[in-house]
Amino acid sequence: MVNYPNKKKNNHYTSMIEGKHNTAHRGMNLEEDINLTNEYYLSHDIAVIHKKPTPIQIVKVSYPERSSAKIVEAYFRTPSTTDYNGIYKGKYIDFEAKETKTLSFPFTNISLHQINHLDKVIHHGGIAFLIIAFTKVNEVYLLDASFMVEAYRKNDRKSLRYETIKEKGHLIRQGFLPRLHYLEIIDQYYCEVFK
Amino acid sequence: MVNYPNKKKNNHYTSMIEGKHNTAHRGMNLEEDINLTNEYYLSHDIAVIHKKPTPIQIVKVSYPERSSAKIVEAYFRTPSTTDYNGIYKGKYIDFEAKETKTLSFPFTNISLHQINHLDKVIHHGGIAFLIIAFTKVNEVYLLDASFMVEAYRKNDRKSLRYETIKEKGHLIRQGFLPRLHYLEIIDQYYCEVFK
Numbered sequence: 001m002v003n004y005p006n007k008k009k010n011n012h013y014t015s016m017i018e019g020k021h022n023t024a025h026r027g028m029n030l031e032e033d034i035n036l037t038n039e040y041y042l043s044h045d046i047a048v049i050h051k052k053p054t055p056i057q058i059v060k061v062s063y064p065e066r067s068s069a070k071i072v073e074a075y076f077r078t079p080s081t082t083d084y085n086g087i088y089k090g091k092y093i094d095f096e097a098k099e100t101k102t103l104s105f106p107f108t109n110i111s112l113h114q115i116n117h118l119d120k121v122i123h124h125g126g127i128a129f130l131i132i133a134f135t136k137v138n139e140v141y142l143l144d145a146s147f148m149v150e151a152y153r154k155n156d157r158k159s160l161r162y163e164t165i166k167e168k169g170h171l172i173r174q175g176f177l178p179r180l181h182y183l184e185i186i187d188q189y190y191c192e193v194f195k
Numbered sequence: 196m197v198n199y200p201n202k203k204k205n206n207h208y209t210s211m212i213e214g215k216h217n218t219a220h221r222g223m224n225l226e227e228d229i230n231l232t233n234e235y236y237l238s239h240d241i242a243v244i245h246k247k248p249t250p251i252q253i254v255k256v257s258y259p260e261r262s263s264a265k266i267v268e269a270y271f272r273t274p275s276t277t278d279y280n281g282i283y284k285g286k287y288i289d290f291e292a293k294e295t296k297t298l299s300f301p302f303t304n305i306s307l308h309q310i311n312h313l314d315k316v317i318h319h320g321g322i323a324f325l326i327i328a329f330t331k332v333n334e335v336y337l338l339d340a341s342f343m344v345e346a347y348r349k350n351d352r353k354s355l356r357y358e359t360i361k362e363k364g365h366l367i368r369q370g371f372l373p374r375l376h377y378l379e380i381i382d383q384y385y386c387e388v389f390k
Contacts (some may be wrong), residue, residue: 018290045315045318048312048315048319048321050276052247053247053250053251053272054248054251054253055248056251056253056266057249058249058251068270068271069271070269070270070336071266071268071269071271072267072268073265073266073267074266074269075263075265075266076263076266077248080245085280085281086280086287087316087319087320087321088285089319090319090320091287092281092282092285092287101196117198117243120237120243121243121282123240123283124242124243124283124284125285125286126243126282126285146288168289188238
């Protein structure tokens with residue numbers, strides 16, 4: 001498969017900013033890119049990583065005629081863990097993915113529950129990180145969760161600057177298939193630590 | 196905390212069979228017992244294992260007045276993975292939990308997607324298994340996924356008999372806290388294999 005990093009750079013994440021339904025599209029696209037990447041990893045027998053379903057509180061279900069159950073009242077619940085987890089080279093992988101349109105990552109983008117969850121994963125020997133997409137510059141970074149946990153708990157600021165994430169994180173190579181080569185970074189920076 | 200294995204044996208799973216809302220209660224209870232067990236493991240810093248949310252296809256969301264989003268049309272989707280996963284002693288853990296009121300485990304209780312998923316987890320070095328509760332005899336077994344995958348694919352029968360699961364699986368000790376001591380079995384039969 002051929003990668004189109006340059007072409008993509010000009011029309012992918014950035015183009016979403018110009019679209020009419022910015023927020024919805026931006027949010028969906030990083031998620032879609034990660035899902036497609038995970039499908040690629042799965043079908044090529046590289047890793048088994050899935051997005052968890054959105055947690056929903058079901059209040060009312062109806063059974064119209066003979067058809068299957070129809071949920072008629074439900075609400076979104078705050079996730080207590082992260083969106084993605086799975087296994088890669090025998091290692092437990094756990095991460096959260098977030099987009100931001102500004103050149104900073106506000107801590108309000110992630111919940112305390114998720115911070116605590118990532119911290120627990122590290123404590124138990126897993127690989128935990130964040131994938132942060134800066135739509136403005138069309139760059140996606142992998143940031144080790146330990147850095148985020150520490151910064152979040154320090155409580156002396158309300159966000160991480162783009163420059164900090166650029167310095168402390170790792171730029172994820174974008175391509176066609178997989179869209180986001182994030183496991184390359186795990187190979188390079190994590191797997192030797194765990195051996 | 197004190198365990199009440201004998202007391203429980205007489206009034207827990209079995210009592211549900213006598214209840215009026217058998218199916219609903221039976222299904223909820225194994226799930227509840229596992230959730231409570233996982234909460235115990237989490238709060239005692241033993242393992243980080245969570246139930247994945249039920250996958251739901253959202254069709255229509257309304258935003259009544261100023262309140263938060265209300266889902267007004269949604270449907271249950273077939274899960275492509277298992278219900279539970281997480282990390283224990285640095286190892287990736289993945290399992291599905293099922294109850295049966297007869298003395299056999301029908302293969303219709305588990306989907307081909309889930310069988311394939313468990314197989315992939317094993318292939319990538321994870322610990323994969325099933326937790327099967329026989330409500331009639333109030334016994335809960337941990338059965339290695341590799342045995343289930345093989346039996347399922349052999350296609351020469353439509354279920355596993357209770358006797359087979361008793362022979363090939365491991366009886367999970369029931370208690371008060373945690374309710375189902377399933378990680379004991381991982382310690383005993385899995386962790387040394389992975390060292």
